[in-house]
Amino acid sequence: MDNKDIEEYPSDEVLEQIEAMPCDDFHKFMEFVHSHWRFAEWGWKCEGDIYYVSTGGWSGNESLLGAMSENFMFWSLYWQEARRGGHYVFSSLAYPAEKSLPERSEVKHKDLEDDGDKKTQE
Numbered sequence: 001m002d003n004k005d006i007e008e009y010p011s012d013e014v015l016e017q018i019e020a021m022p023c024d025d026f027h028k029f030m031e032f033v034h035s036h037w038r039f040a041e042w043g044w045k046c047e048g049d050i051y052y053v054s055t056g057g058w059s060g061n062e063s064l065l066g067a068m069s070e071n072f073m074f075w076s077l078y079w080q081e082a083r084r085g086g087h088y089v090f091s092s093l094a095y096p097a098e099k100s101l102p103e104r105s106e107v108k109h110k111d112l113e114d115d116g117d118k119k120t121q122e
Helices: 003-008 012-020 026-034 059-070 072-078 110-121
Strands: 044-047 050-054 079-083 087-091
Touching: 012 026, 012 059, 026 072, 059 072, 072 079
Parallel strands: none
Antiparallel strands: 044 050, 050 087, 079 087
C-alpha cells in the first residue's frame, strides 16, 4: 500500500462524522460521502434523488457504507436496496419511480377470488 492509498482511505474522524451527521439534507450528506468515495467514476451514480453506489470491493468504501448504516436516521429514511457484490441504492423518495407500488385499485387478490369462485361452484 503506498501513501496515496493511505491518504484516500477514510479516516476514523470521517467515519465518525458520517455516523453522527444530521441527514435532513440528503444531497449534502451524499456529497460528503462522495467526496471520500474511491472509484466514484465507476461506482457512484446520481439520477435526481436516487443514488446508485457500488463499493468496487474496496474496504475503504465498505467502511463508508458501514458508517452510513450506523447513522440510524439516514439508513432508516434513505436506504432502499442492497444487492450482493456491494451494490446499494439510496433515495430521498419514499418509493423510487422504478420501484413504485401499484395503486390500491390495481391490486387484485386473484388467488382469493379464485378460491371463492371454486367454493361457489362446488
